[in-house]
Amino acid sequence: MTSPNVPNVLGFRITHRAMRGDARRLAEATQEIAAGRQSCDARRAAAIRDFTVQLCAGIHHHHSVEDEVLWPLLVRSAGPEVDLTDLSDDHSELDPLLDEVRAAMADPAQAAKPLARLADLLDEHIEEEERVIFPIIERHVSAADWNAVEEVARKGGKVSFELPRIEQYALPSEMAELRKLAGPVLVVLLALMRGGHRRRQRLIFGAA
Known part of the structure; x- marks a missing residue:
């Protein structure tokens, strides 16, 4: 458990893992469809x-919060210790790529290549961001300021899409910590959303 005086980056860490994981799984699924190794009827294509589309919206919201809220906070808090040039350059590549992915979704097979590029970019970008930025957040940002960043991030997210994916990608120890932080409401919301999420996963990925 993180000290109450130190920013707890667990939520961002799991969100990053979910974005990377789902982008990669979508890239692999659409590659299988494009190669003719998996079928894709109208129902699966729609799913x-x-x-x-929801994943792209979530990625756009996340990096917009970083650009508009987190990056200025880091500059104020850490000053010359932080260099955001490379990370900001990655963000400038994201929106055109997200647009390309969305435009290709009329036929999931056509989305395989842009989704693969998206998955690669997210892997490289997020690994660098966590390596460089998370230690600076923990050293220089107050817990109160970090909580304000997380509040902005939560307000723009779609709970029914984001929350079940948090449970999917969190380690058991991480979920235990999140339950302590969020209280009984988290347990109730997850119970309501879990079934629908798992059905969508089976339809899209063949997952349990």
Whole structure:
């Protein structure tokens, strides 16, 4: 458990893991469809399209919060210790790529290549961000300021899409910590959303 005086980056860490994981899984699924190794009827295509559009919206919101709220906070808090040039350059590549992914979703097979590029960019960007930025957050940002960043991030997210994916990608120890932080409401919301999420996962990925 993180000290109450130190920013707890667990939520961002799991969100990053979910974005990377789902982008990679979508890239692999659409590659299989494009190669003719998996079938894709209208129902599965619609589910892939809806999931991908929501994922792209979530990625856009997340990096917009970083650009507009977190990066200025880091500059104020850490000053010359932080260099955001490379990370900001990655963000400038994201929106055109997200647009390309969305435009290709009329036929999921056509989205395989842009989704693969998206998955690669997210892997590289997030690994660098966590390596460089998370230690600076923990050294220089107050817990109160970090909580304000997380509040902005939560307000723009779609709970029914984001929350079940948090449970999917969190380690058991991380979920235990989140339950302590969020209280009984988290347990109730997850119970309500879990079934629908798992059905969508089976339809899109063949997952349990």
